[in-house]
Amino acid sequence: MSPISIFFNRFHHHRRCCNLSPYLRKYISTCSQSEPIEVNLSHPIYMIWGSNTGVGKTLVSTGLANSVLSIPNSNHFNYIKPVQTGFPTDSDSRFVYNKVLEIFTQKKLLINLFAENHALRGSVSVAKEFFGFEIENCDGGLRELCWNEEKRIGGDVQEGRDFTSKLVCKMLYGWKEAISPHLAAERENAFVEDSLLLESLQKCLMYGVGDEVGVDKDLWTIIETAGGVASPGPSGTLQCDLYRPFRLPVVLVGDGRLGGISGTISAYESLKLRGYDIVAVILEDNGLINEVPLITYLQNRVPVLVLPSVPQDESNNLIEWFDESQDVFHSLKERMLDAHQQRVCRLQEMPKKARDIFWWPFTQHNLVPEETVTVIDSRLGENFAVHKIRKCEYITQQFDACASWWTQGPDATLQIELAREMGYATARYGHVMFPENAYEPALRCAELLLEGVGRGWASRTFFSDNGSTAIEIALKMAFRKFSYDHGVLKFPDENAVDKSFEFKVLALSGSYHGDTLGAMEVQAPSSYTGFLQQPWYRGRGLFLDPPTIFISSGCWDISLPKGLQSIKLKLEDTTFSSQSELFSESRESSDLAQSYSTYISQQLLLFSESEFSHLGALIIEPVIHAAGGMHMVDPLFQRLLVKECRSRKIPVIFDEVFTGFWRLGVESAAELLGCLPDIACFGKLMSGGVIPLAATLATESVFDAFKGDTKHMALLHGHSYSAHAMGCTAATKAIQWFKDPVRNRNINAEEKKLRELWDAKLVHEISSHPAVERVVALGTLIAIELCTEGNDTGYGSVYATSLVRKLREDGVYMRPLGNVVYLMCGPCTSPNVCSQLLRKLHREIDEFSRIKAKRLRSCSVELAHKTDLPTASVTTIALLLNG
């Protein structure tokens, strides 16, 4: 009897949903809630991929099942086939189930085996055939089949007794036609969304793990895909993309046929291009010794195993073949086990090794105990996959809420596109040197920069490696331009410069421009600039304290610095109900604008009277002082600063390294300010957040100040990887992607800005919370300053530590700036995700403040006891002191 007919016999005995055993119910769900993807590491979980259809994935699954279960032990083998077409005629799950039973029966193994086979859901066509009557369409055309069969073989078995070994086979979704799943889904009008499929799979992965069945050392789970690696799943998403969130290690079943070498290598590469780890390639011997070139090509990377030729005779039950293949499957299993154990061991040792040999930037190593080191196994889109140990070890998701230090933009789709682009750029260019040369990625990138963030003013692109170098270059440009405009240099004789001539910059306190000496010199003294950090720092600037803006109780408010506090303010000048009011040009005619201008002029006059040096440049971070604590500077103030400098022919530099490329909801923050620079620096998000690249854009008149007859007049600055092809390729892709409404649904194409990502109501609530001092929400950023106790504020503060740890437990990876916490998403992140995050943050702040309050109370009680004062009074005093 052929397997198919056996199957149909059993089929008529299927159980209905109502008769489901309780454990079956557990992994059949309507999957309404979104759970984070988690992968348990306590046992091997592998995905079997094929380099083509018909290469024998199911034979490999069966061979593995047999190999695991044949060893006398309490083994448990889960086989999962998430997507099956041609069902029920074809059922890989059933094949594994039947074949293992057949092997066990024929070989008379002295092992007790309990085997089950489940078919969970199918299209209406499948269900019709299953139940034998018309079925209403439901759940997007998919119907629960809730079918299972089971069999016990082996020794004397009693009801309820634990079986030695267990095989559980499951098909999650079945379609009737034996075609590609996306096509079957369409033809049978039975769709399953990717998220639903992943959730169902996630649930199955949990089955058999942990408390439920006890810690089972020899638990194995194998998931078998459908067709080739890049065959579409039911939704049309390629399977290699679909299953990427799990990033399960891979066994690739290669192709032993003519043309199979190519197919196997290409499949291998498609998997690599999605970040999968391939642990072994296994293929059937078709007499073409395909394994030889495969071994040569894949040497040092992955072992290649060869299975004996599979008998083509349909009547052959393959028992003999499985017997012959036993050693190969055993090797494969051992290899898989080794790889799994190696992976786990490495993950375990990483925190210690990292602490031993890394020197982390901006990190006091003494404050980072081993258990707080985050081991990042991978990332996909906005999410880290991190290694965690609770009851057992697993990989779980954390939203990267600091956008990996403000660099991140890609969603999962863009990341995979960038992967291919990075591969292509390396293969096409590697790196080629820039000066006096032209190549497509650099040229295209420069074009896009000038058409985009440089539109209307910039005409030259100077590439470098990071924000810091971009700033150093900008300063050199500005100083030359100033010298040129003000006749400081009698060109080209630089010796003619008065030796006592000195440049300073005009800048704002609290701004930050990078860590190299030149970039540090243009920031006001701070924790970063002391003798301990940079003994050479002098602070070569006139640093003005700017007015800042923040949301408090849902309303935008201005806070004025000391020098401006004497101004009489009109309420309408200082409070705003919306962002657009705040950025409105009409503010220029306000009394406040007048006061700002006067203040700036006075400061410039004072400087010129008291100092011998000249202000050779204005440098500002438009709108947001990022590293300085996510403060929003009043845009009106910055606009007027630019105006005053322009009228004095002081070159204007915008440091848009943080603010550029949609960080603040517009491509360039200059759009928010409503005025243009002479020079601007970009980095971080520019390259799509995968690779360091920076650019300093300049006007043609800045460029002209470097023209001359000799090389000495040129800007003699550059880095080895200037305009490197890979960075420029990434930037080219990312710049276009972010602003494309088809790719990025957050783009409002007409207004050329991002839609509001942070739910206004939630922002209002958070800004009204008693534990919150101020909030800034703009574009992809929401920053929250926490009210602290006493002087525990600023960069060195560890005030927020416990809050941050709680959030990390809750799936949000955050890193505070002292007592300021922030969420930062990418330009493409869905507002739903943002709201989820915001709700989590709100909840945790609430909890956090309750704990702090409780501590204050208990402290007050203690103090009251000591001082014999009423507790309430002590609390009031404590609060006032800390206020």
Place this chain on the structure above:
Amino acid sequence: MSPISIFFNRFHHHRRCCNLSPYLRKYISTCSQSEPIEVNLSHPIYMIWGSNTGVGKTLVSTGLANSVLSIPNSNHFNYIKPVQTGFPTDSDSRFVYNKVLEIFTQKKLLINLFAENHALRGSVSVAKEFFGFEIENCDGGLRELCWNEEKRIGGDVQEGRDFTSKLVCKMLYGWKEAISPHLAAERENAFVEDSLLLESLQKCLMYGVGDEVGVDKDLWTIIETAGGVASPGPSGTLQCDLYRPFRLPVVLVGDGRLGGISGTISAYESLKLRGYDIVAVILEDNGLINEVPLITYLQNRVPVLVLPSVPQDESNNLIEWFDESQDVFHSLKERMLDAHQQRVCRLQEMPKKARDIFWWPFTQHNLVPEETVTVIDSRLGENFAVHKIRKCEYITQQFDACASWWTQGPDATLQIELAREMGYATARYGHVMFPENAYEPALRCAELLLEGVGRGWASRTFFSDNGSTAIEIALKMAFRKFSYDHGVLKFPDENAVDKSFEFKVLALSGSYHGDTLGAMEVQAPSSYTGFLQQPWYRGRGLFLDPPTIFISSGCWDISLPKGLQSIKLKLEDTTFSSQSELFSESRESSDLAQSYSTYISQQLLLFSESEFSHLGALIIEPVIHAAGGMHMVDPLFQRLLVKECRSRKIPVIFDEVFTGFWRLGVESAAELLGCLPDIACFGKLMSGGVIPLAATLATESVFDAFKGDTKHMALLHGHSYSAHAMGCTAATKAIQWFKDPVRNRNINAEEKKLRELWDAKLVHEISSHPAVERVVALGTLIAIELCTEGNDTGYGSVYATSLVRKLREDGVYMRPLGNVVYLMCGPCTSPNVCSQLLRKLHREIDEFSRIKAKRLRSCSVELAHKTDLPTASVTTIALLLNG
């Protein structure tokens, strides 16, 4: 009569070699000499790839040929099948030839057509069948078949008259068995090396181009590959790797069968991972509408065309099918033509656009006319593929002799490996932030650094983006360490530091450490540091003039700076016959060593007596001052400097950004010096030359100076992409590759150094040339200072410009450092290639000096005429003046 039998009929009429027509002889060669790969851009040349075997590549080639030739015009279509197995039973070349003739005959097109079909070489088995008798094995088992057939159809044709249209089909190499070429080659014992195959192909590409047949506007060339994209060629090299040097644009024939979506996408990706441009995907309709997901997936990247289903009936002559497919092939042809023209237009406009919008580093734009801009289409291994216009436009190779500013290491194989690694790293990690985190690439890279260049001293890795930032970090580390050791700081109170306390560094004149302000401060005044470049530069160092070493007339010689010139020298102390003598530790006991030590001590004493500042660090580039003009510093002097500083507890920094990772023949130049630093900086080659990454390594005691209870004590320096996964992945791959004797044949595993790459005899000759001032040859570097006329030396010199231009014409891309020219290869470059380069350089220097001498002579004659002195005397005076 089936095509096969027609073939055999004709086969017996084949001509022997001796009867070859002259034009046939031209493209049959023994291919003994190595020609650079060139691709003509005057007409479309495409490569047809298949996503599997049997997907219809030859049908597509035929359809294209038909489409091109069917238009009444003087068209010329070349079809090339470089590798054919199953020959002569299968012959794709013959299929195209026959089928086009058949279509033309049947359709009675009013176009004259002259068609030829050639079979050039075959295995002995093939030849045996061809010639009908036993053939001796020759040429590695391959035999010239020199077989051709031809046919004329159309109007009234007279002998010798030019035919309107022409089809030339060629098979280059044939094997008898219908299996993968590598296997056929092995079984038939008939091998062809990759280089030979490429050369044969190159010759065929030249056929029909240019003068020979006149400029033919409608010339097309199509090359059809064998099997799938990653099917091995005859040598076993994957075809996608084999043909990469041409990087011809691609038409990918997709797979319309079940599983074909996956195969097509994976094939597409394998081609992208080799840097190919895919212009169109075309596939047969097999009723599975595979094109829909393909179009969705490939949208915005490449169009997908669908051919009608091919009749499976073997008796069908497909004429009807070709007729039905006509429009599709027409669209394909148009798309190919468009893509070709777009490519050429873009290449043409690039120099102007580049000059308009780039701001090149270290470049006086006024000195770069449009025609000197190098347009780089791609690179492979050490070679650029550049766009050139001579008689016609083409892409040609140039050896990248400045190693793209000293970054390059990969050969072609490593580059393609890195491409896959870069794709994988992007897909797995993108970028993840570093502080307090651990992830595999960063950890592995740090481990490899500490085991390799940091072995024996370093225990901490601080990552940054480029050499400049690595130096700024090193300085911060050194100053803190000094403060800690010398009690400058009353930890942790930095306010306790005496305000007048100032740090300087001890450094050597002529060394260069980067372009950011901090890095600039530690170099002596130079063209880079004046007011024109960096108004903030002060030069915070005690800069000693070092003794330098160079080869002159084949012998290593020392040149002492002023301060040391009073020393009495022994000849054995100052001349060396070999490198090993030069670096020998025994020199430490020489009189010269004594003099060096005394001199250093005196200088340090003088400094401490006359300055208020402290020397907080020693910073040196070990052995070679790179940007300073490729000067070799006497290693003995540097070793003694380190010794003197160590005894004074002055932290020692090695700037190995240039010298690290085999640049000087050893992994770390510290090995040459024979002493260790406290801090060392690495970059450039570290990441395999594809991506910016730098590292500052430090000892644990340096690290300890930053430990404390607060964040303020930590090293507050970092860049957004610190330890980015992609850079660390590239570095991990490259570091291991360079030192692996299996991968890198230049490695002498025992001695842990590179073998000698520069032919000693040639170096001797060059160093003896009258036009050459001095030579430095070490590791991957050979630098040659040219004798100049008058004061035209140093960085600003344009003395070498004409030499450099000539070399670029000669296939060597060079960029001089003033009057110093250099060749720089990678750690894996074959010594043969190095010798070829050196010979070219020698020849060009010779030519260059002859021209200069001629100019001098004519100038002398003129002067003699004016002054009435003998010409010889004038020449002598002129030479003395210029000397």
